Amino acid sequence: MASAVIAALAVFGCSRAPESSPVITIEHSISPQPARVGPVTVTLQLADAAAKPIAGARIVLEADMSHPGMSPVFGEAKEVAPGQYQSQVRLGMAGDWVILLRATLPDGKKLERQFDVRDVRPN
């Protein structure tokens, strides 16, 4: 009887969902602060679920304004320290921008994130 219970528990244990896909965090910061029209530096910090930096990723950025009729600005981020990536993007107009990140991790996984850069100041 006891062994049957253990077997049932073991089956239950095995039927649990596999580990969910690792949670990658991308922290961003922009300088200067507040952002102004002209070149801004976007710094990105990539870390895995254990907060370990992810080195060797490829990240491209696309900056768009929140209103239609403007062409996007593209940039590529360079790794400046393990897990830390930096890119310069030239913001051509004051107002609200959205930055879209497309990252390819060293294992080939791709992910996208976006964040707002609001109220970019005129120069």
Ligand SMILES: [Cu+2]
């Ligand atoms: Cu605009």
